[in-house]
Amino acid sequence: MVKILQHLPEGLLDLPASELHTRIGDHTLIHLDGKIKRPVFVSILQHGDEHTGWDALRDYLRNHLQHGLPRNLIVLFGNIQAAARNVRKLPDQPDFNRRWPGQRIPDDAIARRLRAITEKMQQANLFASVDIHNNSGRNPHYSGINRLDKPFLNLASLFSSRMIYFTSPDGIQSSAFSRFCPAITVESGLSGTADGREQTHTFLELLMTQTNLEHVPGILEHPEIYRVFATVKVRPGTRFRIGEADQSRESAFIIRKDLDFLNFQHADAGTVFGWADGDMPLLVQDQQGRDITEDWFALKHGRVQLRQAAVPAMITQKTQAILDDSLCYLMQAVHPNTLNQITQEITQEEIA
Numbered sequence: 001m002v003k004i005l006q007h008l009p010e011g012l013l014d015l016p017a018s019e020l021h022t023r024i025g026d027h028t029l030i031h032l033d034g035k036i037k038r039p040v041f042v043s044i045l046q047h048g049d050e051h052t053g054w055d056a057l058r059d060y061l062r063n064h065l066q067h068g069l070p071r072n073l074i075v076l077f078g079n080i081q082a083a084a085r086n087v088r089k090l091p092d093q094p095d096f097n098r099r100w101p102g103q104r105i106p107d108d109a110i111a112r113r114l115r116a117i118t119e120k121m122q123q124a125n126l127f128a129s130v131d132i133h134n135n136s137g138r139n140p141h142y143s144g145i146n147r148l149d150k151p152f153l154n155l156a157s158l159f160s161s162r163m164i165y166f167t168s169p170d171g172i173q174s175s176a177f178s179r180f181c182p183a184i185t186v187e188s189g190l191s192g193t194a195d196g197r198e199q200t201h202t203f204l205e206l207l208m209t210q211t212n213l214e215h216v217p218g219i220l221e222h223p224e225i226y227r228v229f230a231t232v233k234v235r236p237g238t239r240f241r242i243g244e245a246d247q248s249r250e251s252a253f254i255i256r257k258d259l260d261f262l263n264f265q266h267a268d269a270g271t272v273f274g275w276a277d278g279d280m281p282l283l284v285q286d287q288q289g290r291d292i293t294e295d296w297f298a299l300k301h302g303r304v305q306l307r308q309a310a311v312p313a314m315i316t317q318k319t320q321a322i323l324d325d326s327l328c329y330l331m332q333a334v335h336p337n338t339l340n341q342i343t344q345e346i347t348q349e350e351i352a
Ligand SMILES: [Zn+2]
Pocket: 046, 047, 050, 133, 134
């Protein structure tokens, strides 16, 4: 069911993401031997239009294959069929990064396959797990963690001092692997940009030579940590488009065109997200899925605006991404000195 290769197929490194399907299938695992035996797990292309992971990994492997890898590496190729068409997923597929073992995962073929991979990897004594993605809007590079323990913070810091802590959505890879090894989601900006590829490559170089994630000297000096507390969606059934206020109103909801400038910025109360007639077009849910729209957004004189200050992230300006997933997340900055307190709060929430 899960295809495992013990070597790189001939010529694979020469292929762009869109041509990988000519050699390998969805969810192929490739094990590569290195000096240190505990493997690093790298997942790429879970979303078929997010190529930076493959491009950075190709750069990394080209640098090292001749003289050998410093450590064992396991690569998981995600949605290769979607990559062939440069789309997040094919119309008849579920989102591959919403089917990993979690709270309430539908029991379909993809979920069963991902469960099998998770069980296999749990046996593999992984040193760390990294799932590489791109954003569909302009965002600074950052990583996502699902636990606030030191090895997770250190692993994230190898990529960027900017990181977000989140516990929703359900069924994502980093969250599933967090139960048995330090795991992060890496967000390398827009797909195809040179700076994202370079930063991800540098990160792989650093990670593969670490011997210990409990103590990484000098790495975690000024972490910029945010905690996601809400997901913002367009209410199901609402017609919307991306645009400007003064354009003719053929949509019920117009999302401000330059909204992604707000990513990782402190947005004050009153910040306008868009314009709407009639009902509140946004749906804001906390990490447990409760509707908290009224606390966070107001509709005043046709303007959809923030009711309280927040830091938005992952604002997308792609209609399909908004329909499939969400418009953005809302976050609060976490002071590093309060990490312990927050971990306790989270544990209490989980018990509740
Ligand atoms: Zn993605």
